Amino acid sequence: MSSVVIGKRVANVAAVLAHANAERVQVAAALVDVRSIRAWADAHEARLVAQLSRVDSFPEATIADTNRCSVGAATKTKERSDTLAATPTLADSLAEGAITAGHVDAVTRGSKRLDDDEQRAEFLDRADQLAGVAEHGTIEQFGKRLDLEIKKLQSDDGDDRLARQKKNTRLSTWVDLDGMWNIRGRFDPVTGVSLAAKLDTATQSLFAERVPEHCPTDPVEKNKFLAAHTLAHLLDGKGSPAGSGRPGYVAVIDADAPPAGNGPAVEFAIPVELPPRVLAELAGAADVTGIVVRNGVVIHAPGRLDLGRSTRLANRAQRRALRALYSGCAIPGCATSYDRCKLHHIVWWRNGGRTDLDNLLPVCAVHHTKIHNNDWIVELGPNRELTLTLPDGRIQTTGPPGRQTAA
Structure with a gap:
């Protein structure tokens, strides 16, 4: 994309901003221009960083100084430049505004998951050949395709990956500029499943009746606030509230899947994948629920799935059954996980809607x-x-919800 084209895109953005009554189509087109301008700038920044790296022994420090950012942020910029240098087709796509820096960063993150230099080089080559996929997909969709390539390269039953994850378990703490004590951890999925179950159970037990002072009303922030207080409660040695805190997972059996498929999909409260051997070991220490689905419909699930008008709130059986169908928010393009969702009545409760499974949507x-x-x-x-x-008459549609089998 030439500087002349960039100039025209900048002029179009300025024109739309100057027109207070611009139509939705015009504003949307200007947003596309902004995306293209940003991608062009990111591509040229990467090329400049590559030049800098040839003449500067510590380019990250110079990047941090010129961008007025931390060395950590500068390191990510340098990594993006290195990735683009190894993937020329992706670099061209970024310069043309066909992809975003987020697509490139997904490649960088994927390469870090490979310990072997030869595998990493092969992965970058495959990622470069997938430029067309990146151009026609979201960052999330491209990331999933990259995940598939990584699995092909590793070609194991998951045990090697779990060993790497256990090796990379970390916990760090620091005090930020607001004087708040921060904690951040990375845990292997086996540990994560157990910790998530304990936090979930403790939160529900501690705050079933009332919440602490200063609790926010926003649902997302409220969840974070309560989780923080639950963790503090447990770390203070006050003991675990009532409840088993056992890991729980749903085994989803797709009745339409071919007999030679990978078996049931396994859904934990957190989106992790575990090797079959580990899943078998966990079965004895976890709450396992089998649910059968076919073409977007639950045809078998334990518990009462239709509550009628007896209660507005969905029960555990209904939430569990819908987990078998949805990984998160049902609205197209939303990446919010299932456990951060509410179950919405399609026919609203106040309009006579029933708390039945076929009237609920996460x-x-x-x-x-x-x-x-x-x-x-x-x-x-x-x-x-x-x-x-x-409201403007646009319509978006999806097919039946589908799940991917865990490996």
Whole structure:
């Protein structure tokens, strides 16, 4: 993309900003221009960093100084430049505005998961050949394709990956500029499943009746606030509240899957993957629930799935059954995980809607607010095909929800 084209895009953005009554199509086009300008700038920054690296023994320090950022942030900029140097097709796509820096950063993150230099070089070569996939997909979709390539390269049953994850378990603490004590940890999935179960159980027990002072009302921030107080409670040695805190997972059996498939998909409260051997070992110390699905419909799940008008709140059996179908918010493009979602009544409760499985849909707090306050209309087909009608008449549709089998 030439500097002349960039100039035209800048002029178009300025024109739209100057037009207070610009139409949605015009604003959307200007946003595309901004994305292209940003991608062009990121591509040229990467080339400049590559030049700098040839003449500067500590380029990260110079980048930090010129960008007025931390050395840590500068290191990420340097890593992006290194990745683009090894993937010329992706570099060209970024310079043309066909992909974003986020797509490139997904490649960088993927390469770090490989310990072997030969595998890493092969991965970068494969990622470069997937430039077309990146150009037509979101960062998340491209990341999933990269995950598949990594699995092919590692070609093991998951045990080697788990060993690497255990090796990379870390915990760090620091005090930020606001004087707040921070904690950040990275745990292997086996440890993570156990910790998540304990935190979940303790939070529900501690704050079932009331919440601590200063608790925010925003659902997402409230969850974070309560989790922090739960962790403090447990670390203070006050003991674990009532509840087993056993890891729990749902074994999802797809009745339409071919007999030679990979077996049931396994869904934990957190989105992790574990080797079959470890799953078998966990089965004796975990709460395992089997659910059968077919083409977006739950055809078998334990517990009472239809509560009618007896209660507005969904029960555990209903949440568990819907977990078998959805990994997160059902609204297209939303990446919010299932455990951060509310179960929305398709026919609203106040309009006579029933708390039955076929009238419930997981949506995040943001989209739940839009449905109730911004005139979003959500409808479900017989196989949970979703139709979303926006206030301006635009319609988005999806097919039946599908799940990926855990490896």
